[in-house]
Structure formats: structure tokens, C-alpha cells
Amino acid sequence: xxxxxxxxVPRSFLTAMAVCFIALPVLVIxxxxxxxxxxxxxxxxxxxxxxxxxxxxxxxxxxxxxLSDDGLFAPGFDEKSCLSRFQHRLYRKSERKPSAYLxxxxxxxxxxHRRCGLYxxxxxxxxxxxxxxxxxxxxxxxxxxACKYLIWxxxxxxxxxxxxxxxxxxxxxxxxxxxxxxxxxxxADLFCEPFLGSPWILPxxxxxxxxxxxxxxxxxxxxxxxxKNSTLKVTPPDSPAKAPPFLFINLYQGKYADEPxxxxxxxxxxxxxxxxxxxxxxxxxxxxxxxxxxxxxKEAIRLFPExxxxxxxxxxxxxxxxxxxxxxxxxxxEANLAKADERIGLQVRVFEEQFIPILTDKILTCLQNQTHxxxxxxxxxxxxxxxxxxxxxxxxxxxxxxxxxxxxxxxxQNLSTMYSNKQTVSxxxxxxxxxxxxxxxxxxxxxxxxKALVEIYLLSMCEKLVISADSxxxxxxxxxxxxxxxxxxxxGYGFLDSCVRDLSVEPxxxxxxxxxxxxxxxxxxxxxxxxxxxxxVAYLKHCEDWKSGVKLVDVHxxx
Ligand SMILES: *[C@@H]1O[C@H](CO)[C@@H](O)[C@H](O)[C@H]1NC(C)=O
Ligand SMILES: *[C@@H]1O[C@H](CO)[C@@H](O)[C@H](O)[C@H]1NC(C)=O
Ligand SMILES: *[C@@H]1O[C@H](CO)[C@@H](O)[C@H](O)[C@H]1NC(C)=O
Ligand SMILES: *[C@@H]1O[C@H](CO)[C@@H](O)[C@H](O)[C@H]1NC(C)=O
Ligand SMILES: *[C@@H]1O[C@H](CO)[C@@H](O)[C@H](O)[C@H]1NC(C)=O
Ligand SMILES: *[C@@H]1O[C@H](CO)[C@@H](O)[C@H](O)[C@H]1NC(C)=O
Ligand SMILES: *[C@@H]1O[C@H](CO)[C@@H](O)[C@H](O)[C@H]1NC(C)=O
Numbered sequence: 001x002x003x004x005x006x007x008x009v010p011r012s013f014l015t016a017m018a019v020c021f022i023a024l025p026v027l028v029i030x031x032x033x034x035x036x037x038x039x040x041x042x043x044x045x046x047x048x049x050x051x052x053x054x055x056x057x058x059x060x061x062x063x064x065x066x067l068s069d070d071g072l073f074a075p076g077f078d079e080k081s082c083l084s085r086f087q088h089r090l091y092r093k094s095e096r097k098p099s100a101y102l103x104x105x106x107x108x109x110x111x112x113h114r115r116c117g118l119y120x121x122x123x124x125x126x127x128x129x130x131x132x133x134x135x136x137x138x139x140x141x142x143x144x145x146a147c148k149y150l151i152w153x154x155x156x157x158x159x160x161x162x163x164x165x166x167x168x169x170x171x172x173x174x175x176x177x178x179x180x181x182x183x184x185x186x187x188a189d190l191f192c193e194p195f196l197g198s199p200w201i202l203p204x205x206x207x208x209x210x211x212x213x214x215x216x217x218x219x220x221x222x223x224x225x226x227x228k229n230s231t232l233k234v235t236p237p238d239s240p241a242k243a244p245p246f247l248f249i250n251l252y253q254g255k256y257a258d259e260p261x262x263x264x265x266x267x268x269x270x271x272x273x274x275x276x277x278x279x280x281x282x283x284x285x286x287x288x289x290x291x292x293x294x295x296x297x298k299e300a301i302r303l304f305p306e307x308x309x310x311x312x313x314x315x316x317x318x319x320x321x322x323x324x325x326x327x328x329x330x331x332x333x334e335a336n337l338a339k340a341d342e343r344i345g346l347q348v349r350v351f352e353e354q355f356i357p358i359l360t361d362k363i364l365t366c367l368q369n370q371t372h373x374x375x376x377x378x379x380x381x382x383x384x385x386x387x388x389x390x391x392x393x394x395x396x397x398x399x400x401x402x403x404x405x406x407x408x409x410x411x412x413q414n415l416s417t418m419y420s421n422k423q424t425v426s427x428x429x430x431x432x433x434x435x436x437x438x439x440x441x442x443x444x445x446x447x448x449x450x451k452a453l454v455e456i457y458l459l460s461m462c463e464k465l466v467i468s469a470d471s472x473x474x475x476x477x478x479x480x481x482x483x484x485x486x487x488x489x490x491x492g493y494g495f496l497d498s499c500v501r502d503l504s505v506e507p508x509x510x511x512x513x514x515x516x517x518x519x520x521x522x523x524x525x526x527x528x529x530x531x532x533x534x535x536x537v538a539y540l541k542h543c544e545d546w547k548s549g550v551k552l553v554d555v556h557x558x559x
Contacts, residue, residue: 070095070097070098071098071103072098072103072106072313072316072317073085073317074106074107074110074196076196077196080323081192081193081323082192082193082320082322082323083323083326084192084320084321084322084323084325084326084329085192085320087326087330088316088320088321091330091333091461092460092461092481095482096306096308096309096312096313096482098309098313099302099303099304099305099306101302101303102303102304102313105173105303106317109172109173109195110195110196110197110198112147112176112178113178113179113195113198113200114195114196114197114198115147116147116149116178117178117197117198117199118180118198118199118203120147122146122147123147123149125146126146126147126148126149126276126277127206127207129245129276130207130208130245130246130276130277131207132245133245134245135242135243135244135245136242136243136244136245136274136275136276137241137242137243137274146276147178148175148176148177148178148275148276148277148278149177149178149180149276149277149278150168150171150172150175150177150178150179150180150277150278150279150280151180151181151182151202151206151208151209151211151277151278151279151280152164152165152168152169152179152180152181152182152280153182153211153212153279153280153281154182154183154184154186154187155212155252155281155282155283156283156472157452157472157473158190158449158452158453158456158473158476159452159456159471159472159473159474159475159476160283160284160472161187161283162315162319162456162472162476163284163285163311163472163475163476163479163507164282164283164284164285164286165181165318165319166285166287166310166311166314166315166318166319167282167284167285167286167287167290168280168282169314169318170287170290170300170310170314171280171286171290173303174290174296174299174300175269175272175273177278179200180200180201180202180206181200181201181202182201182202182209182212183201183202185446186445186446186448186449187446187449188201188446189322189324189325189446189450190319190321190322190325190446190449190450190453191318191319191320191321191322191325192320192321192322192323194317194318194319194320208246208277208279211246211248211279212248212279212281217248218248218250218281221244221246221247221248221279222247222248222250223247223248223249223250223263223268223272223275223278224250224262224263226244226247226271227262227263227268227271227272241274242274243271243274243275243276244275245275245276245277246275246276246277246278246279247272247275247277247278247279248278248279248280248281249263249272249278249279249280249281250281251263251280251281251282251284251286252281252282252283252284253283253284253510253511262518263513264289264290264292264293264513264518265293265518266293266294266295266518267518269293269295269296270295283472284509284510284511285311285472285475285506285507285508285509286509286512287310287311287506287507287509287552288506288509288512288540288550288551288552289509289512289513289533289550291307291539291540291552292533292537292540306554307504307506307539307552307553307554307555308482308504308505308506308552308553308554309482309505310506310552311479311480311505311506311507312479312480312482312505315476315479315480316480321453321454321457324450325450325453325454325457328450328454329454329457329458332435332454332458333458333461336401336403336431336433337401337403337433337458337461337462339399339401340399340400340401340431341398341399341400342398342399342400342401342463342464343400343401343402343403343461343462343463343464344367344371344373344400344401344402344403344462344463344464344465344466345403345405345458345459345460345461345462345464345465345466345477346363346367346402346403346404346405346411346465346466347404347405347406347455347459347465347466347467347468347471347473347474347477348363348404348405348406348408348411348468348488349406349407349468349470349471349473349474350406350407350408351470351490352491352492355490355491355492356408356410358491359411359488359491360410360411360414360415361498362488362489362491362498362499363411363415363466363488363498364415364418365498365499366466366486366488366498366499367402367466369498370466370486370499370501371464371466371486373400373402373430374400374424374425374426374427374428374430375424375425376418376419376422376423376424376425377422377423377424377425378422380422380423381423382421382422382423383421383422383423397427397428397429398427398428398429399428399429399430399431400428400429400430400431401431401432401433402415402430402431402432402433403433403434403435403458403459403462404432404433404434405434405435405436405455405458405459405473406434406437407437408437409434409437411434412432412433412434412437415432416432419432435451435454435455435458436451436455452473455477456473456476456477456480457477457480459474459477459481460477460478460480460481460483461481462481462483463483464483464486465477465478465481465483465485465486466485466486466487466488466499467485467486467487467488467502468487468488468490469487469488469489469490469544469545469546470490470510470545470546472507474487475507475508476507478502478505478507479505479506479507481505482505483505484501484502484504484505485501485502485505486499486500486501486502487499487500487501487502487544487545489545490545500544500545501544502544503541503543503544503551503553504541504551504552504553504554506551506552506553507551508543508545508546508549508550508551509549509550509551510543510546510548510549511548511549512533512548512549512550513533514533533550534550538555539552539553539554539555540552540553541553
């Protein structure tokens with residue numbers, strides 16, 4: 001079982017996986033593609049009874065052990081508690097290297113997270129301050145030894161959550177805050193604990209946990225309101241600067257009306273720095289705008305000299321699949337995708353159902369024209385189903401696996417019917433797989449999120465990737481694999497091409513703030529002109545699929 005695509009999968013690992021698949025006929029139900037009774041969720045329960053986590057996988061393989069060693073993770077993690085931390089590199093061809101500065105920043109962050117972690121003395125003192133509701137100054141929580149916190153709240157689908165959590169963590173790194181994530185019931189089982197020795201999950205009894213869910217409270221403690229006040233107020237130079245004990249920052253879909261875009265201004269950041277606890281809500285990848293804040297810029301660039309790897313490193317560090325998720329990911333991969341010579345991931349997000357019939361044609365054009373999926377050769381005789389089995393193929397036949405992820409079954413049904421038992425012009429064998437089709441997106445549903453995570457990971461393991469325009473699910477997968485995707489353009493918007501190559505693997509920030517809205521940017525005329533955010537910023541470009549959005553790109557020196 002050799003992999004010709006250069007994936008460095010140790011033979012012992014594959015053998016171990018092969019053995020466990022032969023021993024587990026139930027998995028064959030997953031192959032190929034859709035069976036209405038046996039999507040991942042249905043198999044989930046049965047899988048674990050048959051095959052407890054930790055056996056069969058190569059978690060103690062000495063090679064696998066070594067693969068985690070690019071310094072991203074602190075030494076000392078227990079392998080069994082999070083197998084994906086040690087194994088995820090087995091499934092990827094190329095990896096980008098984190099900068100030495102990022103590694104040292106992560107180590108000092110981990111130290112901070114332990115020192116200020118749940119139920120430590122500084123944490124307890126901060127809770128007291130929050131509960132008192134009284135303004136603080138630099139002396140309240142014990143000056144420089146005090147800890148400051150940043151609470152992340154989930155909103156919208158898993159793609160939105162992953163890109164916003166990564167952004168929030170970068171904000172925590174840039175402001176020396178401790179990140180606590182409100183991983184409500186529907187996300188509790190998805191990820192491993194990222195920080196060695198101190199949990200990151202916001203406790204249920206944390207006083208601000210309901211802030212994000214309560215509009216009245218949100219408004220009462222809005223950072224936007226406080227920021228407006230703070231810029232009006234003139235503090236006497238020798239009096240200690242006061243700040244509220246906590247504030248709520250609403251960056252949800254760029255709703256700048258109740259949260260001014262001045263969040264991204266230096267004057268706001270110097271005020272927010274004094275607030276012990278910030279609670280943040282966003283469904284966006286707001287990293288690009290963090291790079292534009294003058295007081296953050298130098299540090300951000302030093303952490304990420306390679307701009308296109310920001311999300312990639314953050315997501316790998318922070319959001320490793322739990323053992324339960326990893327088991328599903330690796331099993332599906334080994335059963336369906338591992339044997340193919342090439343894997344094409346296809347994520348189809350349907351925004352308007354009336355376009356489903358048009359979409360099929362567009363998908364086919366994109367797959368054939370851009371990812372070089374071979375066309376069907378109508379002149380060659382049909383294959384009988386037995387002759388298409390791998391056993392009867394000559395060893396030179398190459399196989400391409402197309403992994404489809406969609407809430408709808410139509411695309412899988414159509415494409416697999418089209419290709420089944422037909423010969424292709426190149427002689428390649430094409431197989432289609434779809435792990436699940438949920439019909440519609442569901443929120444507050446842990447199992448739905450688990451499937452979403454499994455599919456995001458599987459997509460990221462494909463050598464070629466086609467994602468849907470405007471979908472954060474696709475963004476999350478592309479950045480994870482650090483593999484530049486083709487974007488299926490949305491029908492009904494006048495695009496001529498079916499798809500376009502993305503500019504970079506970074507997620508798109510769909511709602512960047514208007515530029516030059518900070519005090520420092522304004523001319524003597526006092527007007528805040530809304531110029532193009534990307535103007536004069538070489539590493540920022542407008543997204544191909546969402547023209548008012550922006551994304552980080554690497555600048556390659558032109559001669
Ligand atoms: C895995 O390897 C470590 C040493 O690298 C060893 O201490 C541990 O007992 C092994 N675990 C199993 C289950 O073999
Ligand atoms: C990884 O492998 C290399 C060479 O095989 C070895 O020199 C190095 O010490 C190993 N690292 C760890 C963490 O085991
Ligand atoms: C912090 O508070 C918790 C209970 O609220 C308590 O169990 C813990 O011991 C306190 N930590 C310290 C360092 O006092
Ligand atoms: C803003 O300033 C007004 C007037 O000084 C005050 O009544 C209000 O409480 C302030 N709001 C906040 C959030 O600080
Ligand atoms: C697949 O889609 C094509 C193009 O829209 C259509 O002509 C064909 O009938 C569809 N086939 C199936 C099996 O749905
Ligand atoms: C096929 O790809 C070429 C570029 O490789 C592009 O110019 C052309 O528009 C594409 N055709 C369609 C139908 O998308
Ligand atoms: C002020 O605005 C003018 C045009 O309105 C522009 O040319 C100039 O660069 C601006 N100055 C600054 C400091 O932004």
C-alpha cells in the first residue's frame with residue numbers, strides 16, 4: 001500500500017489501518033459515498049463500541065512521534081490524549097514552517113495561560129472585579145502581575161467559528177490576554193485541549209458567559225459605547241486611567257453600527273488594554289485588520305513573516321481534532337481516499353436552491369477544466385461493474401478520488417452516475433465519495449458540528465481543492481491544508497468562468513472596516529474618507545469571491 005503522491009505515510013501505520021479495516025466490515029458501508037442509513041453519525045456509535053480509541057492507530061510509532069516536531073507544540077503532551085497532534089502530519093504533503101518568533105511567543109503564551117489559568121489567584125481576583133462592576137485602574141488587580149482575559153463566543157456554523165476563533169487567539173497573542181473559549185455543548189467534543197497544563201474552556205459558572213446571548217446586556221456593556229465616551233473624555237495627566245471591569249466587543253459580520261469600526265484603531269486599543277476582561281463575538285476572519293493596527297503591525301509581521309500561513313499555523317496549534325473526531329477522519333480517509341493516486345476535494349455550498357441544476361454544469365466544467373478531471377470517453381465501451389474493480393485493473397491504472405462535501409446529495413448522485421462504469425479519455429478511474437448530506441445546516445447541534453469538522457479536515461487532505469464562493473466552510477478547509485483552491489463562482493452574479501483560482505490560502509475577511517476611520521488617519525479637514533483598505537498595503541488584496549472583502553497574500557518580489 002504505497003502512496004505515490006509523496007505522502008509520508010509509514011508502512012507500519014498503513015498496515016495497522018488496513019488490518020483494522022479488514023476486521024471491521026461495518027466500515028465498508030461507508031464506501032462508496034452516500035447510503036442513507038449509514039452516514040458518519042449513524043456509524044459513530046457503532047464504531048466506538050467495536051473499536052475503542054487508541055488501538056490500531058500508530059500513535060506510538062516512533063516516526064509518527066517525530067512528525068509533530070516542528071516546534072509548534074510544547075513538549076510534554078500526552079500522545080494518547082490527542083492523537084491528531086502527533087499524526088496529522090502523516091496526511092499532508094507539504095507543511096509551512098512556523099517562524100522561530102511565533103514559537104517563542106507561543107511558549108510564553110502557554111506560560112501566561114498557566115499562570116493566569118482557571119482558579120488561580122489572578123483569575124479569582126479578576127472574577128471579583130467583574131462581579132463588583134466597578135471601574136478599575138492600574139492598581140485594582142495588582143498592576144503588572146495581573147492577568148487580562150479575552151472570552152471567545154461561538155456564532156454561526158463551524159467554518160465561521162474556526163476562522164473567528166483563530167482571529168481571536170491572534171488578538172489575545174497581540175494583547176497578552178488569556179484566551180478562554182465558550183465551547184458550548186455543541187462544540188465540547190470537537191477539539192483537543194490546546195494549552196499544556198491549563199484548560200481553555202470557559203467554565204459554565206463564568207459571570208460573563210451569558211453576555212453574548214443577551215442583547216440588553218451586550219448593549220449595556222458595549223465596547224463601542226465606551227469607546228465613544230473614552231475618546232471624548234479628557235483624562236487629567238496625573239490621575240490613574242479608569243476603565244470598566246469588562247466590555248463586550250461585537251464584531252459580528254462587521255455590524256459596525258453598534259460596534260464602531262474604531263475597534264481597529266490605536267486609540268481604541270490603548271483604551272481597551274486597560275479593561276481586565278473583554279468578551280468578543282465575531283463570525284469573521286478579522287486577522288487582516290489586526291495587521292493594519294499601527295501598534296500591532298510590527299509584532300504581527302514578526303510572528304508571521306509568511307502572511308499566507310497565519311490561519312494555517314493558528315488553526316493547527318489551536319484546533320486539533322479530538323480523538324473522537326480524528327478517528328472518524330482517519331477512518332474515512334483510509335477506507336476511501338488513501339488508495340487513490342490523487343484526491344480532489346469539492347465543497348458545494350448552495351445559497352440559492354434554484355441554481356442547483358446550473359451548479360452541476362459549473363462544477364463539471366471547473367473539475368475538468370481546472371483540476372484536470374478527465375472527461376468521459378463515449379467512444380470506448382462501457383466497463384462492466386466487475387472489470388472496474390481494482391483487482392482487475394492493470395497496475396498502471398491510476399485512480400482519482402473525488403471527495404464531495406455538501407448538505408445536498410444531488411451533486412454526488414449526478415457525478416457518480418455520470419462516471420459510473422464509463423471509461424475516461426485518460427483511462428483514469430474516477431471514484432466519488434460523500435461522507436454526509438445533512439439537507440440543511442443545523443445550529444446548536446454537536447453531531448452536525450462533528451461531521452462538519454471531519455469534512456473540513458478531509459477536504460484539507462486533498463491535493464486539489466474546489467471550494468464554494470462566499471463560504472467560510474471552504475475557507476476553513478483551504479487554510480487548514482494550505483493548498484490554494486479553485487473557487488466555484490456563485491451562479492446568478494454574472495460570472496463568465498465557472499471557477500477561479502484563489503489568490504492565497506488565507507480566509508477572506510468579508511466585512512473589513514472602512515479604512516482611514518481612525519483619528520490618526522484623518523486629514524486636517526477632519527473628514528474620514530472611506531478609501532480602499534488595500535491601498536498601499538502590498539500584502540492585502542480584495543478577495544476573488546467577495547470583492548469588498550480582503551485577504552492576506554504573500555508578496556513575491558517582482559523583477
Ligand atoms: C508509547 O511509547 C512511550 C515511549 O515513547 C511509552 O512510554 C508508552 O508506554 C507507549 N505506549 C504504549 C501504549 O505502548
Ligand atoms: C527525530 O528524528 C531525528 C532523526 O531520526 C532525531 O535526530 C531526533 O532527535 C528525533 N526527534 C525526536 C523529538 O524524537
Ligand atoms: C479560586 O477560587 C476557587 C473557588 O471559587 C477555589 O477553589 C480556589 O482555591 C481559588 N484559588 C486560589 C488560588 O485561591
Ligand atoms: C458615557 O458617558 C455618559 C456621560 O458622561 C455616561 O452617562 C455614560 O454612563 C457613559 N457610558 C459608558 C458606557 O461609559
Ligand atoms: C446531471 O446534470 C446534468 C447537467 O445539469 C444533467 O444534464 C443530467 O441529466 C444530470 N444527471 C443526473 C443523473 O442527475
Ligand atoms: C477553462 O480554463 C481557461 C484557463 O485555463 C479559461 O480561460 C476558460 O475560461 C475556462 N473555461 C470555462 C468554460 O470555464
Ligand atoms: C490628506 O488628504 C489629501 C487629499 O485629500 C491627501 O493627498 C493627503 O495625502 C492626505 N494626508 C494624509 C496625512 O493622509
